[in-house]
Amino acid sequence: MLDKKLLEILVCPVTKGPLIYDRERNELISLSARLAYPVRDDIPVMLEEEARELSAEEVEQYR
Amino acid sequence: MPDKETYRLPPHPVLRDYYPDEATRRRKVRALFDASGAHYDWINAVMSLRTGERYRREALERAGLGAGDRVVDVGCGTGVLAQKAMDIVGPEGRVLGVDPSPGMLAEAVRRGVPVVVGRGEALPLADGSADFLSMGYALRHVSDLMRTFTEYRRVLRPGGRLLLLEIAPPRSRLGHVLLRLYLKYLVPAITWLGTRNPQARLLMSYYWDTVEQCVPPERILQALRDAGFVEVRRHVLFGIFGEYTARRPQSETAET
Numbered sequence: 001m002l003d004k005k006l007l008e009i010l011v012c013p014v015t016k017g018p019l020i021y022d023r024e025r026n027e028l029i030s031l032s033a034r035l036a037y038p039v040r041d042d043i044p045v046m047l048e049e050e051a052r053e054l055s056a057e058e059v060e061q062y063r
Numbered sequence: 064m065p066d067k068e069t070y071r072l073p074p075h076p077v078l079r080d081y082y083p084d085e086a087t088r089r090r091k092v093r094a095l096f097d098a099s100g101a102h103y104d105w106i107n108a109v110m111s112l113r114t115g116e117r118y119r120r121e122a123l124e125r126a127g128l129g130a131g132d133r134v135v136d137v138g139c140g141t142g143v144l145a146q147k148a149m150d151i152v153g154p155e156g157r158v159l160g161v162d163p164s165p166g167m168l169a170e171a172v173r174r175g176v177p178v179v180v181g182r183g184e185a186l187p188l189a190d191g192s193a194d195f196l197s198m199g200y201a202l203r204h205v206s207d208l209m210r211t212f213t214e215y216r217r218v219l220r221p222g223g224r225l226l227l228l229e230i231a232p233p234r235s236r237l238g239h240v241l242l243r244l245y246l247k248y249l250v251p252a253i254t255w256l257g258t259r260n261p262q263a264r265l266l267m268s269y270y271w272d273t274v275e276q277c278v279p280p281e282r283i284l285q286a287l288r289d290a291g292f293v294e295v296r297r298h299v300l301f302g303i304f305g306e307y308t309a310r311r312p313q314s315e316t317a318e319t
Contacts, residue, residue, distance in 0.1 A: 046187035
């Protein structure tokens, strides 16, 4: 579980846009960068090179 | 305010003994830190003869950190500086450690420091979300000082304070030679004897090379001013330990 206060200040490191926390997949979603950042051992991994690219369908789902 | 200067300023040139280019540097340095995390505090304690923790706390206080502050500690590593910051800000404050190496962060978590994996050059934090930003002995490991300082300014609230701890070779020839002997040869040797970990030994040898090759303090001070910081100062202890302090202007027009 990610801390709520932490989620309030986290943004996408690439675009500085907002993030959506997908609890099911345990990922932080940046629609503006079309990237999903993993959360490993309860630690958000906010590195562009570790993020997964979102497909167009996924982007639509999160909208 | 005049346009902020934009230029690239790597903290040190490419060190070909260790890596051929910037992309490889990131990967290799991260791997070195990942492998050394479990040994790092021990090495640091030996290296600074156990005075390091008290010094860090005093440096934070000198820089104006107070109770209730929201702190970001970039390049937090095993969390030594972040933990000192937690002691000072107390329960009303908040400290977040940021570092690219999960191996180092595992130690910070053990200390009770909240952390995220990230880099100073691209902080995953909202504009103006920190009252105080610190970085202890990690400046040499970013890819570009200007990009990093611009990010620090963005994440600090107007009037927020910055503290960078960094060592520089002493100006005297003898001091330089002695520090080189100590950091380049003695510390890696002790590290090897104490940990039997080749990666940790290599990291400590690399440590000196980045110190020796680092851009001079004057360039770091200038880069801070160029990134839009005010009250930019450097306080030096024993001719080696530098404390850079600066503030984000209260209003963007009045103070520059």
